Amino acid sequence: MRASSGLSDVGCVRKNNEDNFLVEPAIGLYVVADGMGGAKAGEIASHLAVGLLRESVSAGSVYDEATLINAFQQASKAVYDLAASNPEFEGMGTTMVCALDLPGQFLIANVGDSRAWLFHEDELTLVTADQTWVNEVGRPLGLTEDRLKAHPMRHVLTMAVGIGHNLRVQVISLQPPPGSLLILSSDGLHGPVSPEEIKNIVSQVITLPERCHLLIEAAKQAGGPDNVTVVLLQF
Numbered sequence: 001m002r003a004s005s006g007l008s009d010v011g012c013v014r015k016n017n018e019d020n021f022l023v024e025p026a027i028g029l030y031v032v033a034d035g036m037g038g039a040k041a042g043e044i045a046s047h048l049a050v051g052l053l054r055e056s057v058s059a060g061s062v063y064d065e066a067t068l069i070n071a072f073q074q075a076s077k078a079v080y081d082l083a084a085s086n087p088e089f090e091g092m093g094t095t096m097v098c099a100l101d102l103p104g105q106f107l108i109a110n111v112g113d114s115r116a117w118l119f120h121e122d123e124l125t126l127v128t129a130d131q132t133w134v135n136e137v138g139r140p141l142g143l144t145e146d147r148l149k150a151h152p153m154r155h156v157l158t159m160a161v162g163i164g165h166n167l168r169v170q171v172i173s174l175q176p177p178p179g180s181l182l183i184l185s186s187d188g189l190h191g192p193v194s195p196e197e198i199k200n201i202v203s204q205v206i207t208l209p210e211r212c213h214l215l216i217e218a219a220k221q222a223g224g225p226d227n228v229t230v231v232l233l234q235f
Helices: 041-058 065-085 133-138 145-150 195-202 208-221
Strands: 004-009 019-024 029-036 093-102 105-111 115-120 123-126 170-174 181-185 228-234
Touching: 004 019, 004 029, 004 208, 019 041, 019 228, 029 041, 029 181, 029 228, 041 065, 041 093, 065 093, 065 105, 065 170, 093 115, 093 181, 105 115, 115 195, 123 195, 181 195, 195 208, 208 228
Parallel strands: none
Antiparallel strands: 004 228, 019 029, 029 093, 093 105, 105 170, 115 123, 115 181, 181 228
């Protein structure tokens, strides 16, 4: 069984934690979700989506890319239907990134701007692509990074679990080399903390829980403007 660890923190500004994560080596599933919505709606959305994905995997109904996408779509429909049935939950949704250990392949699936990274031989590589206005519209338009950091659309997602019916799920098949580290993070980490600092922390020869703690503390030292969650998986 692979070594793994996860940690979540409310951060320095928010009153409640709308992030959710799962570390379940017994079924080979690792998830980070970042909820959004009024009151506690985001917290409910992320909890519901992660729970339903876990149910699909533990029931054995996820066994390839197509069925993993279907599990995401079913979770999205459940969040959407709950929001539609309760005015207090209107507009709620969640990002969700997962790593799934299947026979012969390791799948990464993502919706929104939570991320998967691979750290190997002192190199940190971003595996997923953010589904955001900045990444899908701003950069293709040629806007500079400085302009993008100040743009009024900089926080806008182009896709989220529970928002609409045409869910686009990114799925990447990986074969992480021995000694590599897979990192799942909410934007509460990779927003305020640079990739270089993330790399410096995960390269330390300390335990996975200690690395999780240092990553969370780095986000809080940078102001902790959002909930922050990280899951680490050692290969």
